[in-house]
Amino acid sequence: MDAILLQILNGLDKGAAYALIALGLTLIFGTLGVVNFAHGALFMLGAFCAVAVGKVLNYDVVTLDPTQTTPWGTPVEIRTPIVQQWFGDFGAFMVDYSVPLSILFAIPIMLLIGVIMERGLIQFFYKRPHADQILVTFGLAIVIQEIIKAQFGANPIPQAAPAVVSGSADIGILLGFDPGTVVYPYWRIIYLFFSALIIGSVFAFLQFTTYGMVVRAGMADRETVGLLGINIQQRFTVVFGLAAVVAGLAGVMYTPILPPDYHMGMDFLVLSFVVVVVGGMGSLPGAVAAGLLLGVLQSFASMNEVKSILPGIDQIIIYLVAVVILLVRPRGLMGRKGVMES
Amino acid sequence: MSKNLEKIRSPLDMEPLTIEVHDVESASRNRTARNDLILICVFSAVVLASPWLLAPFGAAYPDLLQRFCIFGIFAIGFNIMFGLTGYLSFGHAAFLGIGSYAAVWSFKLLTMNVLPAVIFGVLCAGLFSALIGYVCLRRAGIYFSILTLAFAQMSYNLAYSVLTPITNGETGLQLTLNDSRVLDAAFGIERTSSLPVTNLFGMKMSGYPGFYLCAIVLIISFYISIRIFRSPFGMMLRGIKTNQNRMSYTGINTRPYLLAAFVVSGMYAGLAGSLMAVTDPLAGAERMQWTASGEVVLMTILGGAGTLLGPVLGAGVIKYFENIFSSFNAQTLHSVFSFLPDGLAEFMVTITHPFVGEGWHLTLGVLFMLIVIFLPGGLMEGAQRIGKLFSGGGGKSEAESPAGQTKPAE
Numbered sequence: 189m190d191a192i193l194l195q196i197l198n199g200l201d202k203g204a205a206y207a208l209i210a211l212g213l214t215l216i217f218g219t220l221g222v223v224n225f226a227h228g229a230l231f232m233l234g235a236f237c238a239v240a241v242g243k244v245l246n247y248d249v250v251t252l253d254p255t256q257t258t259p260w261g262t263p264v265e266i267r268t269p270i271v272q273q274w275f276g277d278f279g280a281f282m283v284d285y286s287v288p289l290s291i292l293f294a295i296p297i298m299l300l301i302g303v304i305m306e307r308g309l310i311q312f313f314y315k316r317p318h319a320d321q322i323l324v325t326f327g328l329a330i331v332i333q334e335i336i337k338a339q340f341g342a343n344p345i346p347q348a349a350p351a352v353v354s355g356s357a358d359i360g361i362l363l364g365f366d367p368g369t370v371v372y373p374y375w376r377i378i379y380l381f382f383s384a385l386i387i388g389s390v391f392a393f394l395q396f397t398t399y400g401m402v403v404r405a406g407m408a409d410r411e412t413v414g415l416l417g418i419n420i421q422q423r424f425t426v427v428f429g430l431a432a433v434v435a436g437l438a439g440v441m442y443t444p445i446l447p448p449d450y451h452m453g454m455d456f457l458v459l460s461f462v463v464v465v466v467g468g469m470g471s472l473p474g475a476v477a478a479g480l481l482l483g484v485l486q487s488f489a490s491m492n493e494v495k496s497i498l499p500g501i502d503q504i505i506i507y508l509v510a511v512v513i514l515l516v517r518p519r520g521l522m523g524r525k526g527v528m529e530s
Numbered sequence: 531m532s533k534n535l536e537k538i539r540s541p542l543d544m545e546p547l548t549i550e551v552h553d554v555e556s557a558s559r560n561r562t563a564r565n566d567l568i569l570i571c572v573f574s575a576v577v578l579a580s581p582w583l584l585a586p587f588g589a590a591y592p593d594l595l596q597r598f599c600i601f602g603i604f605a606i607g608f609n610i611m612f613g614l615t616g617y618l619s620f621g622h623a624a625f626l627g628i629g630s631y632a633a634v635w636s637f638k639l640l641t642m643n644v645l646p647a648v649i650f651g652v653l654c655a656g657l658f659s660a661l662i663g664y665v666c667l668r669r670a671g672i673y674f675s676i677l678t679l680a681f682a683q684m685s686y687n688l689a690y691s692v693l694t695p696i697t698n699g700e701t702g703l704q705l706t707l708n709d710s711r712v713l714d715a716a717f718g719i720e721r722t723s724s725l726p727v728t729n730l731f732g733m734k735m736s737g738y739p740g741f742y743l744c745a746i747v748l749i750i751s752f753y754i755s756i757r758i759f760r761s762p763f764g765m766m767l768r769g770i771k772t773n774q775n776r777m778s779y780t781g782i783n784t785r786p787y788l789l790a791a792f793v794v795s796g797m798y799a800g801l802a803g804s805l806m807a808v809t810d811p812l813a814g815a816e817r818m819q820w821t822a823s824g825e826v827v828l829m830t831i832l833g834g835a836g837t838l839l840g841p842v843l844g845a846g847v848i849k850y851f852e853n854i855f856s857s858f859n860a861q862t863l864h865s866v867f868s869f870l871p872d873g874l875a876e877f878m879v880t881i882t883h884p885f886v887g888e889g890w891h892l893t894l895g896v897l898f899m900l901i902v903i904f905l906p907g908g909l910m911e912g913a914q915r916i917g918k919l920f921s922g923g924g925g926k927s928e929a930e931s932p933a934g935q936t937k938p939a940e
Contacts, residue, residue, distance in 0.1 A: 223672055312903065318672045319618040323831060324902040326824060330895030338884050338892070458683060458820065465676050500692030507680040514669055514677055 190360055190369040195487045197359070201376045201445065203483020204383035205231075208438035209460035210467060210475035211390060212431035218407045218470045219424045222310055223318050225325035228457025229332040230432050233301065234294050234439025235448035236336055239345050241290040245271055245283050285350045287444055294440045295433055302432025306425045329453065337450040344447035349375040375444050382441050386434060387476055393430075394472075403427055407470075462510040468523025478521055482506050566756050569838070574749045581738070587850070592741040593809075594853055598846045599744035600805045603751045605829040605841030607798020610758060611791050612827070613836035616771035618675045620823050621662070621682030625655040625796040627689065627818035629803025631696070634703045634813045637728065641713035644730045644743065648804045655800020656793055663792035667785055670774070682820055689815035702814035728808050740809050747805060748842075751798060756838060758794070767791050771836075799826075828898050834908030843909055848894070855893060858886035 209231050216224045247270050252263040272279035282289060309328065313321050348354065353374035360370030394400035406413045406420040413420045439448070446452065459482075467478030488494060490502035501508075519525060576583065577599070584590045589598075608622050632654035636647040666677040689697040697703055705725050714726075728735040735743060758764045766787045769777050777784050807813055816822070825848070833844025863882060867875040885893045905912050 309899075309903075316906075317616075319612075319616065319675075320902060320906065322618065322672065322675060323827065324899055326827075327895050327898035327902060330824075330891060331899065334889060334892035334895060335884075338889055454821075458679060461676055462680060465673065469672075500688055503687035503691050504684045507684045510680050511665060511677065514673060515665065518669060518673065 190365045191491070193360075193363070193365075194370050194372070195491055196484055197370070197372050197376070199484030199487030200480060201379050201483070202486065203480040204380055205438050205442055205456065205479075206460050206463045206483055207476045207479025208383055208386060209435050209456055210463040210479045211387060211472060212435045213460060213464050214467070214470060214472055214475040215390075215427055215431040215434075217464070218472070219403065219427045220306075220310065220314065222313060223321045223325070224310070225322050225457065226305070226329040226332065227325075227431070227435055228453035228455075228460065229329040230298065230301070230435040230453070231439040231442075231456055232336065232448065232450065232453030233332065234298055234436025235443050235452065236340060236439075237294040237297055237436060238287050238290040238347055238440045238443045239340060239448060241293050242286040242347055245269060245286045245289075247271075249273065287347055287349060287440065290440050291437060294436045298433045298436030299429040301436075302429035303425055305432070306428040310428065311421075311425075329457070333450050333453065340450065342450060344449040346447040347443035349444035353378060379441050379445065383438070386437060390430070390434060391472070399423065459506060462506055464520075466510055466513045466520055468520025470524055471520065471522040474520055474522030482509065485509065562760065566760065570749070570753055570756060573752055573839070573842075577745045577749055578742075580745070581741070589850055589853065592737045594849070595741045596744045596805075596809050597849050597853075599741070599748040600802045600809070601826070601829060601845035601849055602748050602842040603744075603805065604799055604802035604826050605833070605845040606751050606755050607795040607802070608826045609795075609830050609835060609837075609841040610755060610767075610798065611795040612830055613841070614759070614764060614767035614771060615788060615791055617667075617670070617788065617792075618827070619666075619678040619792070619795075620675045620820060620827070621666075621678035621680075621685075622795070622799050622826055623820065623822035624662070624682040624685040624818045625659050625799035626803040626806070626822065626826075627685065627813065627815065628658050629655045629800030630807045630813035630817055631689075631703055631803075632800070633804035633807035634705070634811055635696075637705060637711075637807070637811050638703075638709040639712060641711055641717075642719075642726045642728050643713070644728055644735055644808050646713070647728070647808065648747075648801065651804025651807070652797050652800045655803065656797040659793045659796020659799075660789070663789050663796065667788050667792060679820055679823070682818060682823055686815055686818040686820070689818060697813070697815060700815070702812050704812045728811060735808055743808070744805055747801065751801065752838075752842065759838060763787065763790070828894070830908075832898070832901055832908055834910030837908070837910040840908050840910040847909070851893070852890060855886045856888075856890040 209227060212230070213224060213227050216222055216227070248267040249270060251266050251268065253266050254263050256264040258264055269279065269283050271282050275282070305328070309324065310321075313324060356371045356373045357377060358367055358370070359372050361367050363370070394404055402413065402418055402420070403423050406418075406423060410420060442448075460479075463479045463482055464475055466482060467474030467476070485505055486502065489498075489505040495502060513520060580595055580598070581590045581592075584595070589595070604622075604626060608619070611622075612618055629651035633647040633651040636650040640646055640650075662678070662681045666674055666681065669677055690699060707725065711726075728740075730739075730743060733739055766777075766782070766784075770784050770788065774784055803813075803817070806817075826845075829844035829848050830841045831844070832847060833842065834840030863879045863886065864875070867878045869875075870878060883889075885896075901908060907914075
């Protein structure tokens with residue numbers, strides 16, 4: 189029982205990342221009808237926003253401490269980040285909380301990138317076949333990836349969670365299990381709540397604001413909304429930016445869990461596409477549900493007990509599920525009838 | 531059956547008209563047949579003479595030429611699926627990998643002779659593509675792309691993990707001194723103390739003989755692809771691309787045709803993979819990764835999907851520039867721009883440096899985007915446009931005439 193609970197928890201945080209990316213993909217597909225293969229790259233860009241902020245905050249000056257010496261007899265070098273020198277304790281706080289702080293930096297950046305991407309490239313591909321959309325966004329993903337590689341190098345760059353939450357919580361005790369059986373890092377709990385918050389606010393935005401209502405109307409019948417004198421194109425551009433922000437924030441917050449490198453986007457993209465397909469093309473709740481579901485499934489499949497029965501199942505479970513779903517119920521778990529069904 | 535029906539229904543007075551149509555048709559068929567003959571002759575001449583033709587470009591060494599041929603074959607095969615039917619498969623590299631593994635196993639177990647290895651590789655890839663195609667082709671459009679991608683990723687992951695006894699995991703499958711090689715032993719080829727070299731009935735497949743093997747296979751593959759393009763089967767596939775619904779309305783079940791095309795293109799990929807193993811008997815799982823599938827898509831698009839020559843051209847261009855650009859460094863750049871004034875040269879080096887050497891993939895990505903955005907027909911369409919510009923003498927009317935635009939690039 190405790191092992192199962194642990195696996196569910198382990199699966200949920202990865203699943204939350206899938207869900208966030210898939211949510212953005214679905215938003216873009218539902219509004220603009222575009223298949224965005226560069227969405228993984230946006231996730232990766234978000235992660236590198238955190239890396240950039242971390243780098244800037246950690247610029248340090250070296251001072252020599254004459255009172256202490258190293259075993260070689262030279263004075264000990266003390267590295268203090270510049271922000272700490274400038275702002276004292278507040279600076280130290282900023283360095284410690286660099287990942288959460290990057291959120292503030294990532295939101296405008298990702299929004300900007302999303303809007304530029306849509307206005308500069310994607311808008312010319314509405315009328316082109318899906319194959320062309322896949323190809324051009326695939327090319328864009330390669331370009332973004334290579335730029336990041338040129339800037340930050342090919343190695344993963346670990347980012348630390350704030351010191352307060354860098355430990356682990358023994359959730360098992362709360363639920364009456366033996367201590368030490370269900371141990372879960374605080375940061376992952378935060379990630380789960382953070383994802384829930386983002387997913388909740390996206391849904392609330394679409395469901396409870398007038399703006400969101402118009403967007404939903406545009407998803408249902410774009411032409412009629414246009415005929416009513418609403419500039420639906422502009423709103424869809426904003427939605428694209430929103431999707432980019434969602435992917436970016438998922439990336440920012442994921443950095444303490446997985447050190448970002450330039451191809452993390454591609455790895456997540458393939459899986460997120462599978463998630464979208466399983467959840468149902470164009471269905472937002474489907475994308476979230478399928479993301480969490482597949483994350484948990486993957487986590488269960490990588491249990492040793494399961495692997496001993498079906499070796500290698502952890503590597504292919506997600507794809508296997510996708511194949512079965514596509515063949516049995518092609519519109520996905522919660523897909524609308526008739527979407528992409530032909 | 532359908533012909534009989536036509537005869538019964540056609541009134542007698544229509545007879546002369548239909549004969550006339552047939553005459554025109556057969557005349558045009560003769561013309562295309564002659565053009566194809568010229569095409570295949572020129573193609574073979576160029577391929578066989580490429581060691582001399584490409585010498586001025588610094589590409590005339592067998593290793594690179596072989597790669598041109600192998601990826602040419604791969605792209606031709608991919609084009610039969612994507613170019614003719616419009617089904618974008620993102621998992622073709624899996625068949626390439628399967629072909630490679632099968633060929634290396636044939637080298638290990640049977641003989642170092644190339645022929646069985648190639649046949650074995652093609653058959654294995656064909657079998658797998660039949661299986662995968664049967665499942666994937668139940669869906670069209672983006673679903674098909676994702677399904678093929680899913681299968682390719684599955685094969686890649688399995689090759690890395692569970693199938694290690696077959697694929698040798700991360701190290702890659704390679705020859706060892708104590709492989710059984712049953713057939714070689716039976717024919718009395720004694721074991722050597724070093725690793726044996728692949729051969730074709732005693733002719734060692736390293737250096738130029740290896741290239742000529744690949745070149746001949748490439749020419750044969752090209753010929754087959756011409757035949758497929760011109761055959762009724764090819765017309766069917768084009769019909770599927772143009773309007774699959776209408777094909778179904780006329781009572782044609784399109785799936786067998788699609789499956790056949792998928793298997794053929796999978797076998798081409800297997801052929802390319804086994805030739806890869808011939809030139810270097812080592813097969814690794816990274817050949818099956820989806821970036822590798824992306825590469826062949828890129829080659830086909832770059833050259834021109836749906837054209838005969840395009841994919842080979844695209845494969846050649848990409849492999850050539852990969853070879854040239856990825857070997858560039860700051861020093862070579864300096865020497866390239868040395869004819870410019872100092873400041874400008876420095877500027878040009880800074881501008882171009884991120885695009886060469888390690889950053890070659892950046893160039894590739896940019897190129898790819900530019901092609902998809904501005905030249906969806908690929909280089910072949912570009913060549914055609916330029917050709918039209920010259921032959922028309924800047925004739926605007928011709929460029930705008932619908933007849934000139936609807937003619938597919940070939």
